[in-house]
């Protein structure tokens with residue numbers, strides 16, 4: 001559609017002009033590219049070969065859209081503590097100002113719709129059945145927070161926010177749109193610790209994180225970089241008056257510049273960013289909930305419910321009990337030298353990673369009665385090793401876990417011009433397939449008589465003393 005194309009192009013050009021007026025310095029070796037044919041929106045591409053550590057652009061701190069920099073009257077933000085909510089309100093304000101906003105040309109290239117999980121319908125989310133990510137979306141909690149903290153401010157300042165004609169539903173939608181933009185675009189801003197790379201907005205939930213609460217900012221142009229796991233070749237550096245994007249390795253002409261969104265499992269990539277690539281599947285994890293463990297062991301044990309309860313309580317007292325345990329792929333072999341892009345080669349013979357607490361829990365639940373009595377009397381825990389009974393229980397747990405995923409998902413066939421619905425189907429299929437792969441790998445690793453007797457090879461500190469391990473577990 002040529003008209004839509006023109007609008008897209010024109011928006012990119014206005015944004016480039018705006019960047020110059022805003023005092024940004026942009027290398028003429030890079031350009032903003034139209035990557036819509038790969039469903040990647042805009043991106044930044046090298047026009048010439050780039051050296052390692054080469055400056056790509058510098059954005060003055062004053063050009064960053066933060067709650068502080070915004071022209072929103074500061075008293076409107078005074079009662080909001082969460083920097084995320086502050087920025088949402090500031091963005092609603094700037095958006096309402098339209099062409100009057102100092103960030104108008106920037107706001108124009110930000111998305112208005114998303115494929116992130118917040119926007120999936122109930123039936124689309126059903127495709128993710130079995131994945132723990134479904135419980136992390138917390139749409140209701142977000143709605144409540146917006147309704148309690150932001151809507152009253154907007155309602156008492158209707159003209160300022162151009163909200164006279166908007167219903168509460170419209171306002172909530174606006175909050176979600178800005179909230180999701182921040183989730184996929186904003187950076188955690190540091191003062192000026194040059195060389196340190198704070199991750200992009202790391203918020204797991206929509207709640208306030210009392211501990212780490214750095215100011216959030218929308219950094220024009222820096223947020224046009226896409227990401228693809230270890231294809232990362234650029235990084236944002238924080239200086240006193242500006243932030244600077246630099247290459248972290250040589251880049252060839254024509255190559256895309258990639259930022260680092262972190263070691264995200266596919267599930268979190270979909271939840272926060274609304275896309276998938278095969279390169280993130282190495283970070284996939286499967287959550288094994290305590291509830292599942294409890295129900296599997298009930299079917300596979302000679303212990304009475306009372307005895308199980310006693311062990312469960314003991315594990316809780318010892319600080320081993322968690323709501324869920326993550327199992328993940330082993331880290332890739334560091335010896336392979338070449339910077340290889342082929343994910344999956346680690347699945348041949350190495351074992352998945354099990355948290356120590358999980359192995360200790362299995363060992364405790366399967367210990368002979370006398371052993372457990374002794375452990376408890378001495379206030380000790382077993383070693384995080386897989387003895388045969390724990391090995392059998394683990395196999396049963398993994399098998400039960402695998403059965404929680406849907407069996408009727410269409411295969412993840414990638415089509416060039418897939419519809420949005422088709423794309424979400426592909427994402428769901430990849431997400432589920434990735435988690436199932438973690439489980440298959442784990443089950444495969446447990447199978448075979450040779451493996452049964454030997455403890456699971458863990459990557460870290462196998463020579464840890466029992467004592468130091470327990471200290472760590474207890475914290």
Ligand SMILES: C[S@@+](CC[C@H](N)C(=O)[O-])C[C@H]1O[C@@H](n2cnc3c(N)ncnc32)[C@H](O)[C@@H]1O
Pocket residue numbers: 038039040041042043109110111184185223224225226227228272273274275276277
């Ligand atoms: C920080 S923005 C990057 C700029 C974005 N492409 C744009 O046009 O505005 C993050 C969003 O870009 C998209 N994205 C990033 N990396 C991608 C990739 N490797 N493939 C496809 N889409 C990607 C996702 O929609 C994500 O939510």
